[in-house]
Amino acid sequence: MTKRKNKTKETITFPASLLKPIGKFLVEEEKKIIKKIINLKKEDPFADPSRASNNASPDTDAEEQFGHMKNAAIRDQLRRRLVQVRKALTRVKIGNYGTCEKCRQLIDTDRLTIYPEATICIKCLKKEEKPKK
């Protein structure tokens, strides 16, 4: 293998030995998340047309409303996670997995072990989470 080294700092890459299991994990995650979203959709009280038409009492109505909101919120979270997982998968394929998409530094492997779909490093994440004043 002949690799031309350009004299930039771009020599840091994610260890290849870790890429394979992470790629596999991400594929599994993707499947799991999609499954969860589908199941949640089925559980959504609003998804059942027969329920919506025969509201027994305002109580059940409120309960269903709450159930729907909770369900939708979880689905929303899962969908966002799915986007992250797919993004990470693409990065595994194109070979820039493990580097921060903001600062181009290598993301801490400890962070990636807990949160393999991470696409930015902790430093940049903290910067992003800080509310702008």
Ligand SMILES: [Zn+2]
């Ligand atoms: Zn960063």
